[in-house]
Amino acid sequence: MLKISNLSKQYDDTVALEDVSFEVSNDEFVILLGPSGAGKSTLLRCLNGLTTPTSGKIAIDGKTLHDSRADVGMVFQQHNLVEDMSAFKNALTGALHDTPFVQSLLGWYGEESKAAALEALQTVGLLEESHQSIQSMSGGQQQRVGIARALVQEPSVMLADEPVASLDPGSAEEVMDCLRRASREWNTPVIASLHQINIAQAFGDRFIGLREGRVVFDGGPSELTTAV
Numbered sequence: 001m002l003k004i005s006n007l008s009k010q011y012d013d014t015v016a017l018e019d020v021s022f023e024v025s026n027d028e029f030v031i032l033l034g035p036s037g038a039g040k041s042t043l044l045r046c047l048n049g050l051t052t053p054t055s056g057k058i059a060i061d062g063k064t065l066h067d068s069r070a071d072v073g074m075v076f077q078q079h080n081l082v083e084d085m086s087a088f089k090n091a092l093t094g095a096l097h098d099t100p101f102v103q104s105l106l107g108w109y110g111e112e113s114k115a116a117a118l119e120a121l122q123t124v125g126l127l128e129e130s131h132q133s134i135q136s137m138s139g140g141q142q143q144r145v146g147i148a149r150a151l152v153q154e155p156s157v158m159l160a161d162e163p164v165a166s167l168d169p170g171s172a173e174e175v176m177d178c179l180r181r182a183s184r185e186w187n188t189p190v191i192a193s194l195h196q197i198n199i200a201q202a203f204g205d206r207f208i209g210l211r212e213g214r215v216v217f218d219g220g221p222s223e224l225t226t227a228v
């Protein structure tokens with residue numbers, strides 16, 4: 001369970017987030033919606049610890065985020081994968097937290113980490129492609145390997161900032177489906193920011209609309225239909 005309480009962030013004279021509070025349960029896929037400048041990225045940066053909020057609190061399973069920052073899995077828009085390595089090895093690098101540094105350099109990962117990498121590739125539907133190099137994969141497949149890598153980290157919460165921004169509609173839907181399966185199959189809260197409401201609606205369990213740093217909508221797919 002992720003709990004965000006009265007979160008605010010101010011940059012000089014810009015209020016990027018104002019008194020944002022909501023909770024996300026472990027199998028929930030939440031989509032942040034809102035126009036550019038609404039505060040979506042700022043909220044995700046507060047959650048992954050890259051930004052310190054001006055006030056408020058973020059707790060994961062009752063512990064403040066500060067204590068559990070390693071538990072945040074990120075899916076990047078630019079996926080940050082190693083191009084000439086296989087999907088499997090890229091997914092494995094998510095197990096770094098479990099692996100002594102020198103061993104990881106030598107590619108010595110434990111059997112448990114390998115099993116987790118395969119399970120994660122299965123979740124994102126790329127088990128058959130596990131030996132393929134990243135550079136031979138489509139943008140959507142690469143993004144799904146990025147999701148697998150984040151899962152192998154066994155995070156307490158997974159975040160995705162505009163995960164489908166540069167993808168064609170078909171690949172975007174596959175990536176959204178993978179994020180939904182990630183929350184279900186790994187019992188992990190997933191929060192993704194998105195500006196395409198049509199794609200969001202088909203996949204999210206819940207939608208949080210931000211405008212000028214405030215929560216202006218919080219509801220499920222059916223409520224979203226009436227609000228739009």
Ligand code: ADP
Nearest residue numbers: 011014016034035036037038039040041042043
């Ligand atoms: P979104 O992701 O929804 O487009 P952002 O979180 O990027 O929104 O931005 C929210 C507001 O905070 C905007 O007015 C933006 O200009 C401002 N902002 C974001 N980051 C910074 C920063 N590092 N310094 C100053 N202002 C910022």
Ligand code: ADP
Nearest residue numbers: 084085086087088089090114118127130131132
């Ligand atoms: P390469 O060294 O050609 O980059 P891979 O990255 O495909 O090879 O695999 C690295 C290691 O991970 C190998 O020891 C391989 O046996 C193991 N591995 C890769 N994919 C799988 C898989 N689907 N199931 C089990 N082990 C795998």
